[in-house]
Amino acid sequence: MSSNKPSTTPSTLNKYRGIIIAVSLFLVFNLAVLGLNFYTSSTLNDDAVSINLSGRQRMLSQRTAKVLLTIQVDAAQGRFNEKNTAELKKVSHLFDTTLNGFKNGAVVIGGDEKPVRLKKVTDAVATKSVDEALTIWKPYKQLLLPVITSNMVDEVTLDIATDYARENNLKLLKLMNDLTTQLEKNTKAKAAKLQMIQTIALVLSLLLFANIVFNALRKLRSADSEIEKAQRETTEILNTVKEGLILLDPQFNVGSQFSQSVSRILQHDIVANTPFMPILKSLVSEEIYISAEDYIKLLFGNKVKEALMLSLNPLTQVKVMAKNDTAPRYLSFQFNRVVEDKRVLHLLVTVQDVTEQVTQAEELQALKGQSNINLDLLKKLLQADNFQLRQFLNNAQTGLEALNVILAHADKRSTNQTDLANQCFRIIHALKGEASALGLASIENSAHQFEEHLVDLRKKTSWEAQEILSLPVMLSALLEQLAQVNSIVAAINAHQKHANANVAPPLVSTSVSNNLKRLAEQVSQNQNKQVQLKLDLRLLDEMDEKVVQQLQQIGIQLIRNGICHGIESPDARLAKGKPAKGEIALTAQMNAAGAIEFIVRDDGQGIVPSRIRASMIASGRYTSEVVGQLSDKEIVGKLFEPGFSTASGTDKDAGRGIGMDLVQTLINEIGGELKIDTKPDTFTQFSFRIATHSTPTINLYATEAAV
Amino acid sequence: MSDLSEKDIEIFIEAIGGYFKQITHEAASIGVAYLAQNAFPMNDFTGLIKVSADYTGALYFSAPSAMLRHLLTVMKETDQSEENLLDAVGEIANTISGNARKYFGENMVISTPEKIIGIPADLNRSEKNYAYVIIIKWKHYSASLVVDIKRIR
Structure with a gap:
């Protein structure tokens, strides 16, 4: 996700269009009023000049008449004053230009002797006064001309002029008075009008201003409430959203806004400006933390595309364990850049607790695995031979029940914990061997896990509560699997009995042979070895089922041992000049005395005491001193001690060091005596004689010498 | 077959262990643990909790009277009547059910503990399931916890 850019000019313009228009109008309006003021004052200025000059005309008319009369008096007395003539010339000229100025508009000499612009009069009354004054003035001016x-x-000319002056002086004065009065009246009217316009303009301008203020306030208030609403909504969203939402700044601090659920999901009190990385560090492993830190830094860099x-x-999807967590949880963090002007401002971090989904997915996966196992199990059971299955189920059930009895009486026994673990181990190991021979992988796996637990327990002198509890739990799991197999086998049997009523069941010896062959094939494949199994077990058909089962158990363990420890890898065999494929032979034969001899012989590397010594020292459990003190026979005897193994690692086939112990136990149960013959790099042979067996010895070809 | 997980069973054991630790400052330990189809090792006084919803079955905590008497003594309770001994075993059953409620939530509905003197009547179980028997040791006494619970959903 990338955020929208913050709003730029266009949207701001739209938002404030009303206010902008109102302010512009206000400005234009005020400029107009200002212009009007200029115009008014300039007009009033012009009017003042006119009034001033028309007032002066009154004075000039009287001056003209006065100076003329003075000249006449001087002339009558035979005097001549040049000053008077000059003054008459000046005032009459001023009067004349000003009067014509009123008529046509002109630049005239003002009161301060400077030229001023005089506007021509326009209204009727004033024009009439000016026109009448001009009618009087024009002849007056002509009469004055010779005097000037x-x-x-x-004296005649002077008298004519003086008479004209006397006759018209007051008229002229009145006209000029009228003009002045009219001009003053005009100006007053104009001023009143302008004042009114100004007042109106001022009122309008104030209204406009009030409108702007009102609109602006309304806009601001609505914007504020919108912001407030948006903030409230944001807070509501952040308080209710299930996901943890955080904004991280480039210093990796948590921003001021984050969802309430974040504290719960991260199991950490989050406040604004909390540094994020230490929280992450407390949750995840060091390795993940380091790569997460790199990742976040990379996200703040602008170079790499987010996608x-x-x-x-x-x-x-990261596994976390917070302080208060009782079980690990799974969290999912997503990071999205918040970009402005191509710069990463923040990272939006979305955190979700996905524990449930992950657990469900795992359960689903486990179920899927389970159904695979079941299908696989069904296939194996359909292929398996009935005798073997029956044997296995009986043995397993008996073995596990025996194991349960061992557990139940664990604290009443005088034996120590190691013995207890070994006893359980023998049972589970036998069960595992048989399950493996039948290809019942899921049971083999469960047994293997049980063995691993027992190996741990074997090393300890006292067991933790949980370790004790694991025993019946694992036992229960195995029993459950057996029950499953039992029910499937029952169903298959019911079906087969019906379908194959006339087919004879396979011979016991065939069944055992097939079983052992399958096992040998499986183990040799696991160990990357090539093995040929040679079997002669026909005698088993005449033996008691229990003994057959015990012999088979022994066979399973010795074949397994033979492949793991006896037969060399194909390369090693070739190097020794032997065929790549090793050979293990199992024979049950009756000797001349009618006793049954059971022989397992492989053509492998043999049991070599020096090699056993070396691996004993290498295992770290024996010092070279202890090993040195033991005789070769004692060294070989070690192979039969529970927990002894020469395998370098531990896998399903070997390494637990219980196989030979189990063999010895079984032989003891049968009542035989084990003999071992071996030659380095040539062969190993285990043989024992079955002293008693449940079926009587029948010698159909006995000689008379027989006793 | 009890198909509770190891963790599930630990909850019950932890409840008992926690109870003894808190009340007597002396932890209870596990002696042995095994499976039983019947012949549950029952003692003089038993607290019984029945469960339903996703699970079915029952859980028993059964202790000998000597152990309960000792427990009452540690708690400085002088009245060691049968009733008080029953209350003591009931208290432990209550603790177990409290912890179980917290752990299993609504998936396991747990009955109010029943207190029983002698062998519980409904021990004749029809199903041939295996129950977990855990012998709990405190001082030199042994009590038994029988978890006979099956998940049905």
């Missing part, structure tokens, strides 16, 4: 231009003015890194995540 010459130093010597004749490419998915398969590298070492925490996809």
Whole structure:
């Protein structure tokens, strides 16, 4: 997952469009009002000039008349003052240009002797005053012209001008007065109008401003409540979501927002800014922690694509054990980059407790395995020979019941724990051998596990509660498997009895032979050796079933031993000049005295005391001093001690050191005496005579010498 | 065939061990453990818990009166009447059922413990299942825990 980029200009513009438009309008409006103000003040300025100048006209008209009259009085007395003429010239000119300025608009000399722009009058009343004034002024101006231009003015001209002045002076004054009044009136009206416009504009502007403030506040409030709502929703989500969600910053600290379930899943109190790595370290193994740290660092780097890194995540399904966990749990961590401007800002960590799924998957897998075993078991049972199966089931049941009795009386016995373990071991080992010969792999496996447990116990002088409890639990598992086999065999038998009513069951000797051949094949395959089994067991057909079973047990153990310890690997055999394929012969034969001799002979490396000594020292359980003190016969005798083995490792076929012990026990039960003949690199032969057997010795070809 | 796992059975044993450890500061240990189809080793006083739901069967904790008397003495209880001895065995059965409830959850419905003097009446089991017998040792006494529980679902 990659996060959306934070909103950029377009969406912000949309969001605040109303406010932006309102503010722009407000600005434009205020600019307009400002412009209006400029215009107003400039207009009023113009008006002030006009009023000022029209007021001056009043004064000029009176000055003109006054100066003219003064010139007339001076002339009557024969005087001439040049100043008066110049002043008349100046004031009349000013009056004239100003009056024409009112008529047409012009630049005139202002009150401060500087040129000012005079606008022509426009309203009717003022225009009328100006026009009337012009009508009076034009002849007046003509009459004044000779007075201004010459130093010597004749009295007639002067009188005409003076008369005209007297006649029109007040008229002109009144007209100029009217003009001034009108202009003032106009200006007042204009000012009032402008004031009103300004007031309206101000009110409008205030309204607009109020609108902006109101809208902005509303927008802000709604934005705030949206944020608040979003935050509330986020919190609700984070409080209820089952997955643990954390944001990690580049310093690997937990961010301020995380889901409530995170503390429970990680079994760790999480607060904002908690460093994440120590938590992870407390949960997972050192090895996983190191690769997880590398992985997270890599994710914060921008170089590698997230999708490419998915398969590298070492925490996809990781076994954890927190302080308070009673059993290991499985967690799944997923990391997703939170990217902005192509930079990894955070990692979103999703943690899930997947223990249930994993356990279910494991159970399912186990069930799958179980059904495979069952199918396999069924196949083996269908192939197995009935005699062998019956033997096996009887022996196994009896053996396990005996084992249970041993367990039940464990604390009443005077023997020590090692003996107890050895006794159980013999039973389980025999059962394993038989199961293996029948190809009942699941029982063989269970027996093998039981053996492993017993090997551990054998080394200890006192057993833990759990170790004691494991014994009946394992026993129960084996019994359950036997019960399963029993029920399947019963069903098969019922079916076969019906179908093969007329078919004679195979001979016991054939059955035993087949069984031993199957075993030899299996063990030699496991050991990567080539072995040929030569069997002559016809005598078994005449023997008691129990003895046959015991002999078969002995056969199983000796064949197994022969292949594991006697027969060399094909290469080693070839090097010794022997055929690659070894040979093991089992013979049951009756001697002249009617006793049955049972012989197991292999053409392997023989029992060599020096080799046994070496492996005894190599095992670390014997010092070379102890080994040195034993005679060769005593050394070979060690082979029959429980727990003694010369195999370098432990596998299903050898290495537990119980085979020979079991053989000896069985021979003792039969009542025979074991003899071992061996020659280095040539052969080993185990033979014993069965002293008594349940069927009477019948000699049909006895000579008369027989007693 | 009891198809409880080793861990399941340990829960019951731990409950008893924990009880003795807590009350007497002397742990109880396992003497022997084996399977039995019948002839369960029963003592003078027995606490019986029956289970149902995903499981069926019963669990017995059976102790000799001498052991219970000693336990009461350690607890400084002077009244060693039969009733009090029964209560003591019931208390242990209660502890076992409490732990089992916590461990098995709703998958195992556990009855209120029954307290029995002498051999329990319904020991004649029809099925030829194996039950686990665990001999629990405390001081020189032996009590027995019989786990005769089968998973049915």
